[in-house]
Amino acid sequence: MKVNVYVTLKPGVLDPQGKAIHHALEGLGFGGVADVRAGRFIELDVADGTSDADLDAMCAKLLANTVIENYRIERP
Template sequence: MKIRIYVTLKAGVLDPQGKAIQHALEGLGFAGVHDARAGKLIELEVDDSVTDTQLDDMCRKLLANMVIENYRIERVAVPERAPA
C-alpha cells in the first residue's frame, strides 16, 4: 500500500521558502498570488498490516516536527498491474 504524508508549517510560523516562491512568481509576472506556503510530501510503500496508529507514530517521532508542523496521512490505492 502506498501512503502519502503531507507535512506543512503550522499557521503563524514564518515560511521564508513560501515567501521566496511568492516573490519569484510576482517577478515572473504572475499577478494575484497573495501568499505561498511550502511543505513536503513523503511517500511510503508499506505492508497492508501497517496501522494508522503506527503511521501516526512515524510522523510524530520522525517525519514531522510537532512544534512547528502539521501533517496529514493519506492511504493511496495502488492499481493492480495487468498481466504481461
C-alpha cells in the first residue's frame, strides 16, 4: 500500500530555501508569486492494514521534526 507523507514547515518558521526559490522565480520573470514555502514529499510502501497510529508514529518520531514541521498523511 502506497502512503504519501507531506512534510511542511510550520507557519511562522522562516524558510530561507523557499525565499531563494522565490527570488529565482522572479529572476526568471515569473511575477505575481507572493510566497514560496519548500517542503518534503515522502512515499512509503507499507504493508496493507498498517494502522493510522503506526503511520502517525513514523511521522512524529522520524519523518518530521515537529519542532519546526507539520506533516500530513495521505492514504490511497
